[in-house]
Amino acid sequence: MRLESRxxxxxxxxxxxxxxxxxxxxxxxxxxxxxxxxxxAVVAAVFGVPFSGQDLFGLLTGCxxxxxxxxxxxxxxxxxxxxxxxxxxxxxRQGRNGTWRISAYTHPTAPSGERWRAVFERRSQDRLPFRIxxxxxxxxxxxxxxxxxxxxxxxxxxxxxxxxxxFSIDVPRAVSLAALQTVTADGPLVxxxxxxGSVRGR
Numbered sequence: 397m398r399l400e401s402r403x404x405x406x407x408x409x410x411x412x413x414x415x416x417x418x419x420x421x422x423x424x425x426x427x428x429x430x431x432x433x434x435x436x437a438v439v440a441a442v443f444g445v446p447f448s449g450q451d452l453f454g455l456l457t458g459c460x461x462x463x464x465x466x467x468x469x470x471x472x473x474x475x476x477x478x479x480x481x482x483x484x485x486x487x488x489r490q491g492r493n494g495t496w497r498i499s500a501y502t503h504p505t506a507p508s509g510e511r512w513r514a515v516f517e518r519r520s521q522d523r524l525p526f527r528i529x530x531x532x533x534x535x536x537x538x539x540x541x542x543x544x545x546x547x548x549x550x551x552x553x554x555x556x557x558x559x560x561x562x563f564s565i566d567v568p569r570a571v572s573l574a575a576l577q578t579v580t581a582d583g584p585l586v587x588x589x590x591x592x593g594s595v596r597g598r
Contacts, residue, residue: 414449
């Protein structure tokens with residue numbers, strides 16, 4: 397996966413790539429590169445949320461990955477169904493054509509990690525969501541204390557033909573190596589309280 401900031405909205409323009417086991421961030425303005433960071437650390441640096449690369453991909457496609465385990469579906473109203481998959485909870489809504497789509501997702505439902513919820517908004521027949529609200533959940537029931545943000549997706553293309561290079565970033569040879577803690581603690585990617593964001597995709 398490749399992430400790229402938009403000049404007019406980002407405090408520090410960046411390019412980032414997420415592989416299954418490694419993330420890279422390149423900062424053109426300062427000509428710095430961070431290598432060897434975990435995908436989750438890169439996502440946290442860019443968005444301020446504790447997601448892995450797999451979490452991010454699942455959220456943007458409207459189909460988050462459950463942790464696996466036993467599946468326990470139950471009806472919660474006409475056209476609505478709640479499905480527990482291991483420690484994850486899915487709320488499904490049935491469309492007019494009979495197709496079930498994920499409307500909300502909570503992870504995890506047992507106290508084994510940072511808890512959060514995603515709510516997806518879709519237009520009637522769209523496969524992909526156009527808006528996603530992400531909020532932290534405390535075990536006390538409080539919502540949004542650690543983060544509460546909304547992503548609006550635009551200019552989406554489904555299954556376009558892209559070269560492999562579309563998902564990597566071109567880092568110059570003459571570049572300064574930087575530690576992730578440096579660019580997030582007092583550098584270009586200073587941690588801020590998350591706000592609303594927009595995501596363009598292909």
